[in-house]
Amino acid sequence: MKAANLLASSDAEVDFFVHGVFSYELFGQTFWITTTHVAIVIVMLLIVVFAVAARIAISHAEKYPRGFQNVVEMIVEMLDKMVVSSMGPYAKKFRNYIGSIFIFIFISNISGLFGLRPPTADYGVTLPLGLITFGIIQYNNVKYNKFGAFTGLFKPLPLLFPINLIGEIAVPFSLSLRLFGNVLSGTVMMSLIYTLLAKFAYGWPGILHIYFDVFSGAIQTYVFCMLTMVYVTDKLPEAE
Amino acid sequence: MGITDRGLVLACSAIGAGLALIAGIGPGVGQGIAAGHGASAVGRNPGAKGDITSTMLLGQAVAETTGLYGLAIAFILLFANPLIGKL
Numbered sequence: 001m002k003a004a005n006l007l008a009s010s011d012a013e014v015d016f017f018v019h020g021v022f023s024y025e026l027f028g029q030t031f032w033i034t035t036t037h038v039a040i041v042i043v044m045l046l047i048v049v050f051a052v053a054a055r056i057a058i059s060h061a062e063k064y065p066r067g068f069q070n071v072v073e074m075i076v077e078m079l080d081k082m083v084v085s086s087m088g089p090y091a092k093k094f095r096n097y098i099g100s101i102f103i104f105i106f107i108s109n110i111s112g113l114f115g116l117r118p119p120t121a122d123y124g125v126t127l128p129l130g131l132i133t134f135g136i137i138q139y140n141n142v143k144y145n146k147f148g149a150f151t152g153l154f155k156p157l158p159l160l161f162p163i164n165l166i167g168e169i170a171v172p173f174s175l176s177l178r179l180f181g182n183v184l185s186g187t188v189m190m191s192l193i194y195t196l197l198a199k200f201a202y203g204w205p206g207i208l209h210i211y212f213d214v215f216s217g218a219i220q221t222y223v224f225c226m227l228t229m230v231y232v233t234d235k236l237p238e239a240e
Numbered sequence: 241m242g243i244t245d246r247g248l249v250l251a252c253s254a255i256g257a258g259l260a261l262i263a264g265i266g267p268g269v270g271q272g273i274a275a276g277h278g279a280s281a282v283g284r285n286p287g288a289k290g291d292i293t294s295t296m297l298l299g300q301a302v303a304e305t306t307g308l309y310g311l312a313i314a315f316i317l318l319f320a321n322p323l324i325g326k327l
Binding site for chain 2: 017177178180181182185219220222223227
């Protein structure tokens with residue numbers, strides 16, 4: 001047992017789990033407030049403070065923007081361009097949702113930099129995000145294709161119905177597992193380095209933080225939003 | 241040999257977790273091919289570098305999914321083992 005732990009400075013346990021903070025009883029079940037809830041509240045507060053500051057900056061907008069107003073306009077333009085480039089004329093109905101999940105997932109992913117356990121490294125956070133996307137996809141499917149939403153499952157061959165059905169149901173799971181797996185693997189790598197290599201981990205893990213938290217987090221955020229838009233656009237009728 | 245049932249299940253789970261990560265081969269090859277084609281596309285049409293890069297990254301991230309399924313199985317076997325409860 002000791003031989004395997006040669007590099008560890010002490011009997012440090014590798015720790016990347018979700019911890020309970022306190023529990024409460026509801027309808028005879030025990031529920032836990034976990035570190036994920038705490039991290040989400042911190043992320044939410046950060047976003048709300050930024051939103052209020054942005055609101056104040058925009059309400060005193062100047063014709064030639066400078067300082068903080070510039071930053072806010074840059075973010076809005078970037079998100080807007082991303083949605084317009086892949087959804088075309090339908091962009092104005094969906095940019096609120098896409099922009100919101102983009103900012104939330106991005107801040108969650110890079111919250112590992114601030115010493116939090118990223119909320120997106122908990123399957124209980126990413127699965128609801130996937131299910132919301134699934135709801136939006138199916139709502140638009142029924143809204144625009146009417147009965148074709150059901151008969152579409154039998155195209156091109158009636159024989160392919162089970163495969164088409166699985167293909168529809170697998171969407172939220174593949175979306176959420178992709179985000180969860182990427183963020184979790186980054187969290188596990190960083191905690192392995194900080195506990196097993198504790199003697200040598202000074203300074204240089206910062207480079208790995210840039211890769212695992214910032215680069216990987218940004219890519220996965222972009223991919224989640226892109227795929228959401230691709231799936232939704234797929235259900236909308238062709239724009240003239 | 242004093243191998244307990246629990247010890248056997250734990251040892252086989254550890255081996256299974258290692259085997260599950262063989263799934264990492266596929267995404268590695270796939271991402272390499274995508275990056276190679278992306279590089280040759282930039283060589284042919286340097287003006288479209290931004291579009292090519294974002295398309296390539298999107299495709300690579302989707303290709304990575306199968307590897308992440310293997311990773312999820314490995315984590316389940318190591319940290320949330322369902323087989324221990326069946327003893």
